[in-house]
Amino acid sequence: MLRLLAGLALLLALAQAASAEVPKPVVAIANPGKCVAPVEEMRRSHMDMLKHQRDKTLRQGERGAKVSLNACIDCHASKEGGSVLGSKENFCQGCHSYVAVKLDCFECHQPKATKTAGAKP
Amino acid sequence: MSERKQGQRDDPPDSGRRAFIGAGVGVTAAATLAIAPGIRLIEIAQAHSSGIHGGGLASSKQRWGLLVDTTRCKSGCQECVSACARENAIAPGSGRPSQNSQWLRKIELKEQRTGRELSLPMMCQHCAKPPCVDVCPTGASMRRADGIVLVDRHICIGCRYCMMACPYQARSFVHEPLHDQNPQVPRGQGCVEACTLCVHRVDKGLQPACVEACNKTGGGAMVFGDIKDPASDIAKRIAAVASSQVRADLRLDPGVRYQGI
Numbered sequence: 001m002l003r004l005l006a007g008l009a010l011l012l013a014l015a016q017a018a019s020a021e022v023p024k025p026v027v028a029i030a031n032p033g034k035c036v037a038p039v040e041e042m043r044r045s046h047m048d049m050l051k052h053q054r055d056k057t058l059r060q061g062e063r064g065a066k067v068s069l070n071a072c073i074d075c076h077a078s079k080e081g082g083s084v085l086g087s088k089e090n091f092c093q094g095c096h097s098y099v100a101v102k103l104d105c106f107e108c109h110q111p112k113a114t115k116t117a118g119a120k121p
Numbered sequence: 122m123s124e125r126k127q128g129q130r131d132d133p134p135d136s137g138r139r140a141f142i143g144a145g146v147g148v149t150a151a152a153t154l155a156i157a158p159g160i161r162l163i164e165i166a167q168a169h170s171s172g173i174h175g176g177g178l179a180s181s182k183q184r185w186g187l188l189v190d191t192t193r194c195k196s197g198c199q200e201c202v203s204a205c206a207r208e209n210a211i212a213p214g215s216g217r218p219s220q221n222s223q224w225l226r227k228i229e230l231k232e233q234r235t236g237r238e239l240s241l242p243m244m245c246q247h248c249a250k251p252p253c254v255d256v257c258p259t260g261a262s263m264r265r266a267d268g269i270v271l272v273d274r275h276i277c278i279g280c281r282y283c284m285m286a287c288p289y290q291a292r293s294f295v296h297e298p299l300h301d302q303n304p305q306v307p308r309g310q311g312c313v314e315a316c317t318l319c320v321h322r323v324d325k326g327l328q329p330a331c332v333e334a335c336n337k338t339g340g341g342a343m344v345f346g347d348i349k350d351p352a353s354d355i356a357k358r359i360a361a362v363a364s365s366q367v368r369a370d371l372r373l374d375p376g377v378r379y380q381g382i
Contacts, residue, residue, distance in 0.1 A: 031206045058273055061179035061265060070304050107273055108309030110302045 025094035026063040031075045036066050045073075050105075065107055077113035124356065137364055160292060164186040176310065184249075184268040185318055186348040186376035187332070188355050188364060189241055193342035201343070205244075208319060210303045214296060222293040222308075224316045225331055230382075242343075245270060245316035246367065246375030247292040253283035253292065253315075262313075268348075268376050269318045277312040278285030281372065288368050289316045 035042060037049075052105040053067040076091035077084050085106055092111070096103045181215045205211065207224040225244040231237070251270050252315040253262045261277035271281075272292075284292045289295050292315040295308060302308050319329035327333075333347040346355035356365075364378040 054234065054275060055273075058263065059263060061267070061320070061324050073304070108299075108302070108303040108307040109310070110307070112304075114304050120214075 015051075022098065022102040026089055027094065028078070028089065029076060029090065029091070029103060030079050036071075069105065070114060073111065074113045079109075081112075083112045127238060151216075154228065166204045174333070178234075179265045179269070179324075180269040181266040182349065183324060184348045186268070186346065186355055186377060186378065187248070187318075187329075188245075188344040189357055189377065189379045190342045190344075191239045191379055191381040193340040194240050194242065195340045195342075196229060196238065198240070198339050199227060200334045200337075200339035201225055201242050201331035204330040205316075208303065208330035209306045209317075210301060210308070217296070220294075220296045222295060222314060230273070241379060241382065243291070243367075244331075244377070245287075246289050246373070246377045247316075247317075247318060249374035249376070251373065252286040252288070256282045258282065265320075268325070269320050270315070271317055271320065272315065274312040274314075274315055275307065279311040279313065281313060287315075288371055288373075339359040 007053050020039075033050075049067045050069055050072075053065055054069075056062040056065065057068075061104075073084050078086070078090050080088070086093065088094050088097055092103055092106075135275075139233050172261055209224060211222050213225060214347045217342050224286075225242055225306055228243050229238065229240050229241060244299045247268055247270050249268065251262070251264055253270065254264055256262075258280060261275075261279055262270070262283045263273055279294065281294055283295065284290075292313050294313050295310050299308055306317070308314060319327070319331075324328060328345045332343040335341060335343040338359045344355045344358055346353040348359070350356055351360075359378060366373075366375045366378055366382060367382075
């Protein structure tokens with residue numbers, strides 16, 4: 001009985017340690033309340049929304065659509081660096097490093113907001 | 122066996138089922154005016170009425186093209202090349218000039234017998250029948266309905282078949298990681314790229330950066346516009362003066378034409 005209790009205590013301690021190891025990402029949005037869809041929908045489907053829109057924009061020339069990666073960046077870039085990448089406090093990188101999903105968009109796309117990007121818009 | 126088949130074929134059709142399917146088709150047609158899977162009349166109407174300048178979709182009613190007047194293109198002038206590099210954020214890589222991206226280059230030519238010299242810009246010719254699109258194994262190399270030939274970097278695997286297929290050597294491969302792209306012009310390592318005819322500007326109703334620079338500070342040698350619109354400057358010019366396509370013998374029907382070569 002004593003051994004069983006000790007085992008339970010150890011398990012609880014381990015679970016607590018595990019939850020303490022990875023803190024939840026801090027999501028700070030520079031311009032809140034202007035998103036194209038509710039938070040739950042964005043969290044679950046933003047990758048699908050972007051994937052469908054990228055084909056329409058590139059192949060059919062649809063501009064100014066509801067979903068746009070540049071529009072995402074303009075709202076979600078951090079106030080300090082003006083970027084969605086850079087550290088775990090930055091919007092895209094914060095969540096993606098928490099869930100360990102590789103973020104490929106910015107191999108090609110500019111992660112800085114239009115106003116602060118190096119090249120002219 | 123054959124009798125049974127015969128019997129099945131002669132069975133009267135289930136008229137109730139047919140009526141049901143017919144009604145279903147009618148309802149679908151009334152609701153969305155579907156003329157083929159994925160195509161609706163409303164989309165075609167919008168694309169045609171607003172045009173790409175009005176925020177619509179690229180339409181085959183238009184064909185974007187360029188006319189280069191080589192008699193006005195000045196030797197040594199690099200205005201178009203530097204404007205292209207500025208607009209699309211093309212910077213030299215680290216130490217291997219032969220690997221630098223080159224969307225637009227100036228070519229100096231000399232006719233041996235007469236000694237006539239001329240200078241012209243060479244870039245993706247935006248062919249109507251582009252060989253780069255034919256050879257692409259993934260479908261990344263594509264031609265928009267309005268004639269602009271692009272690379273879909275989302276599915277380009279960087280195999281460079283298109284670079285070998287292009288008779289104009291218009292395409293480049295990005296060998297090194299890139300930073301500081303123009304937000305409107307995504308570019309990155311491992312993909313093939315070429316002149317996009319400044320598609321992000323054209324969709325906004327602007328002219329390509331090279332044309333704008335040539336008319337502002339260069340020799341005023343370039344005209345951009347819709348070849349299919351008889352009222353456009355470019356259509357009037359190519360109807361009035363002799364112009365030719367480079368390697369017209371390949372019958373690729375390039376959208377870029379040259380005057381005076």
